[in-house]
Each structure stands twice: as structure tokens, then as C-alpha cells.
Amino acid sequence: MAVQQRQWGTTPSISWTLPTEKEISQDKELTDELKRQGQYEAPGETEKKQQLLIQLQKIAVEFVKHVCRKNNLPQSIINSAGGKIFTYGSYRLGAYAPGSDIDTLVVAPRHVTREDFFEHMPSILEKMLPAGAIEEMKPVPEAYVPIIKLMIFGTDIDLNFTRLAISSVPWDLDVKDTNLLRGLDDRELRALNGPRVADELLQLVPQKKTFRTALRAIKLWAQRRAVYGNIVGFPGGVAWGMLVARVCQLYPQATGSVIVMKFFRIIGRWNWPQPILLKESEDHPIQARVWNPRLYPTDKYHLMPIITPAYPAMCATHNIGSTTKKIIIQELERGGDITDKISFGRLQWKDLFTKHTYFTKDYKYYLSIVSGSTSKDAQASWSGFVESKVRLLVQALEGQGTIGVARLFNKGFAREHRCHDEDEIEAVLRGDMQYQASNVKTETTDNINDPLHNAMAEGNADATTVADSNGQMVQNGTEPHGFYTTTYYIGIELAQDSTKKLDVSAESRDWKEQQCRTANFEEGRNYLNIAATRSYDLPLDVFAPGEERPTRAKKKLPPKKAPVTTRKRNLSASGMEV
Numbered sequence: 001m002a003v004q005q006r007q008w009g010t011t012p013s014i015s016w017t018l019p020t021e022k023e024i025s026q027d028k029e030l031t032d033e034l035k036r037q038g039q040y041e042a043p044g045e046t047e048k049k050q051q052l053l054i055q056l057q058k059i060a061v062e063f064v065k066h067v068c069r070k071n072n073l074p075q076s077i078i079n080s081a082g083g084k085i086f087t088y089g090s091y092r093l094g095a096y097a098p099g100s101d102i103d104t105l106v107v108a109p110r111h112v113t114r115e116d117f118f119e120h121m122p123s124i125l126e127k128m129l130p131a132g133a134i135e136e137m138k139p140v141p142e143a144y145v146p147i148i149k150l151m152i153f154g155t156d157i158d159l160n161f162t163r164l165a166i167s168s169v170p171w172d173l174d175v176k177d178t179n180l181l182r183g184l185d186d187r188e189l190r191a192l193n194g195p196r197v198a199d200e201l202l203q204l205v206p207q208k209k210t211f212r213t214a215l216r217a218i219k220l221w222a223q224r225r226a227v228y229g230n231i232v233g234f235p236g237g238v239a240w241g242m243l244v245a246r247v248c249q250l251y252p253q254a255t256g257s258v259i260v261m262k263f264f265r266i267i268g269r270w271n272w273p274q275p276i277l278l279k280e281s282e283d284h285p286i287q288a289r290v291w292n293p294r295l296y297p298t299d300k301y302h303l304m305p306i307i308t309p310a311y312p313a314m315c316a317t318h319n320i321g322s323t324t325k326k327i328i329i330q331e332l333e334r335g336g337d338i339t340d341k342i343s344f345g346r347l348q349w350k351d352l353f354t355k356h357t358y359f360t361k362d363y364k365y366y367l368s369i370v371s372g373s374t375s376k377d378a379q380a381s382w383s384g385f386v387e388s389k390v391r392l393l394v395q396a397l398e399g400q401g402t403i404g405v406a407r408l409f410n411k412g413f414a415r416e417h418r419c420h421d422e423d424e425i426e427a428v429l430r431g432d433m434q435y436q437a438s439n440v441k442t443e444t445t446d447n448i449n450d451p452l453h454n455a456m457a458e459g460n461a462d463a464t465t466v467a468d469s470n471g472q473m474v475q476n477g478t479e480p481h482g483f484y485t486t487t488y489y490i491g492i493e494l495a496q497d498s499t500k501k502l503d504v505s506a507e508s509r510d511w512k513e514q515q516c517r518t519a520n521f522e523e524g525r526n527y528l529n530i531a532a533t534r535s536y537d538l539p540l541d542v543f544a545p546g547e548e549r550p551t552r553a554k555k556k557l558p559p560k561k562a563p564v565t566t567r568k569r570n571l572s573a574s575g576m577e578v
Contacts, residue, residue, distance in 0.1 A: 077158025101156030213256030268332030363491035
């Protein structure tokens, strides 16, 4: 029997039908598969994180008091100053996997500054946590929103900071209160936006458990299919969460498995650029800029707008381009076909989570964008900046009539090399792997999760160059120097109807020159190159265990006197020039 209740979202729900026995059974099967895929952590790990957050809350209060005492404020103000920890991101939404980091925000009153945060918080953390608890602590003062990256008892913590224009931060502060936004600058608004969006989102879904099950599944699917990551033009975790929430609003009584099945058809056939909204936009006296294509011309160019529910409303998917939109829709259609077969018992949930074939099958030709630096810290900054700009190269390639698809892989590959001189560095930049350090494993940027790299990639860091004693220019000598690279790959699919020679040298040269003219680039310390790569020449470390690198096809000799009629073009015939 259908049960009519309140309206969720901006439109009436599609169905209020209660789950069937079959749907309940399929939901259990989905949950079991997610557990097999390692998407749920052990209860003991969850309890450990909760206790850690309790300790961080005590530290936040002590930090605020410490700054008050340093500023010689009256005891009455010290006693009432408060301070509070908020979580956001996947942890706050309740859809996180084992080993995921916890995004946290320290909220302080107005007399505590970002300078206080970097000067005093590290020592207070060391003082109040048990000896040896902090395995790693990396402040990132360059970040637009202040952040200290921590590893505490094996748990990754991103500790951000903001202050409010109020004299005290009580323990029961409601971050959703829009009056708290008064008097804040852009940095402070941006910092507060994380927990505000997460809290609003959770209030806008009919059943939190259903939402969390479905979101775990969709995030795993998006990561496996390499359509995850805001910086490179795909939806990030919060954007996928808002899409799942919208489907939950349309089917308030459905199980998580039904939400997943409906998700692919509803989102895959959405009438873009009609925006995804979880609630009607709201006005506020502070008059912050909100997403509105009628007022702001740039908002009109968002291809798949997904709008955050907390004021000020923003587009979480402004980086999506024409190619990534095409890829997302293709993957959604594929996901819908698979879940249709799961519904009829012809496939299992594990089939939905099969890995992408980006390197093993999808493309014959790739562009390798190699950024390099002479020190790790310099490379963290430089590679993050380059990552934030690679999509602009993709946009330039999309304008090529001879290119059908230019797809950027959603992760960079970080490698360490040992080079004696500039000639060897140039070889590395062209893709030569003979100087790679054999004792250092190649890692992807998402696994490294370097806070400075991330801040630069997200555009949340000031233009900066990083100087340190280990970042000297490489000079000729008998001892090799460390050289650090991060490579991004763009898969190229040639247009079927194109007869023109493909030449991307102009687009590559212009893009490279633009990045090397910025304040982020330092001659002799930072490097950048673009090289054409065939699928069978890709480095072995881009392939996961069990995957095989494509092999070079042997040319078949045509029969005598038979005309050669083939549409396929090899790299030289295509004129892939960079």
C-alpha cells in the first residue's frame, strides 16, 4: 500500500510504494557485496574514530583558551570562548570506507586567527595527545583554507580552521544557522561550507540508512569506473551524494538497492543542463553570490549543474566538460543495463563494480603530461597546480575536429627517479623509465593525498614556489639526484569521419607555455612536458595486478593485388604530434 507523506525536494515524489520481499532481499545482497568489497569498517575502528573526535573536541577548546590567554583577555571571556569540531565529507555523510580520512573543521570565535592556528595548534596537539599518537603532522600555511594534515593512531585527519564573527562558540552551535555567515570573508565562508552542506544534505533525505547504503554503492561504482574526481572534470564525493539524495527524494520508501537501480536511469537520462536541486534556493541579507544562470553568465555554461543545498548555493560540478559529460552518461547507461539484469537475476552486484578498462582496452593513443621537480615539496605544489590546469588542455583538444574523445584519467601517477644531469631529466620527461628508483613504489595522487598538492589542485592555495635545501638544480656529477614526477594521461580517440592529419602540437605548446609563465613555475626546479604514447608503450605501473599491457598488433600483409581498405590509423599515420 502506498503511503502519502510530506514532499521531499523541489518536486513531488514519483512513488511512495513500500518495498517488496524481492527488493528487501536484493538490498541485503547489495549490502553483503559492499562488505565483501571492503566498504564497511569494523565496529572497533568506528569506535576508535569516535573517541579520537572526542579528544579533538577537547583540544579545540584548549586551543581557543590558550590563544585567549596569550592575548591577555579577561578570564570571563576565556571561560566562555568555547570552540567546536565539526566533521564533513564522507565521514559526516556516513558513507566512508576503511582507511578513509576524516574531514574536520575547528570553529573558533573572532579573536582567534589563522596565524594562531598554525602557531599554537601543533604544540597543543602534541601536548594533549598520548606520546607517539601523532605519526604525521603537516601544516599547510599556503592553503586558502588553513589545514593541518594529521595521522593519529593510524587515522588520517584533515584538520581545517575557520573563525566566526562572534565572541564565543558554544558546544551546541548549529552550523546550519545562516546568521553565522555575517561578517565572514570568502575564506571563512568556504571553510564553513563543508559541514553546512553535509548537515543540510542529511536533513533532506527521507531515510538516512537507505541513502548511505546507496551512496556507498554509487561511490564505489564511480571510483571503479574512473568517473570520480571534481578537479579533473567528474563529480566528486559530495556531488555524487547530492545525486543519490535526489533519487532518494523521488522514492522515499525505497530500499538502497532500488535507489541504486533507479539512480542510473534517472540521472543518466536527466534533462541537462536543468540543475539538480535538493531544495529551493534561499535568499539571505548577507547577499553572497549564489548559483544563478539568469544573473551570472558563467553559470549558463555549466553542463551538468548539481547545486549545493546550503546557502550560498554553489555548483559542485562546474569543472565538467563536454567529454567528461559524455563519459559520465555512457557509464550511467552501462550501469543501468547491468542493474536491469541484476533485477532479473541475470547478473550479480559484483558485476556493477568491475574495474574500468581505461589503460587495457579503451584507447590506442595517449598524451602523457609529465610534471617534475627537484624536491618532493616543490613537486607537491607544482603537480597540484598542473593537475588543476590539465582540463584546460582537454578543452583545447576537444575543439580539434580530428579528435573524437579526449579523456583525462582521474588520477596522477607519482614516481621518483635518480638523475645525474639535465639530459637524464629530459629523458624522464619524455617517458623514459630507466632512471626510476627501483626501491620506491609508484603511487597515485589519491593514495598519497598530500595536503599541499590537494590545496593547489583545488585552487585553494596561494601562488607559491617551495624552496628547500633538497631542491637544488640538478648539476652534472657522479652522484644521482632525486627527481620527482607526476604523470597524467589523456586517452585519445580519433574521430571516425576525420581525414585530416592530427596535429596537437599547437594546443600542447600553448598550454605548456601558459603554465610555465605563471608564478607557480620556477626555472631549474620545476619541469613540464607533453609526450605522445601508444597503448603498448604505457609504463607497466599503470596496470593493476592481473591486467596486461596491450601488445603491438602485427601488420597483416594484404593479399596480392587486393586493395588496402582499412579505416584504422597507427600513431605515425594519424600524425599524433606534440
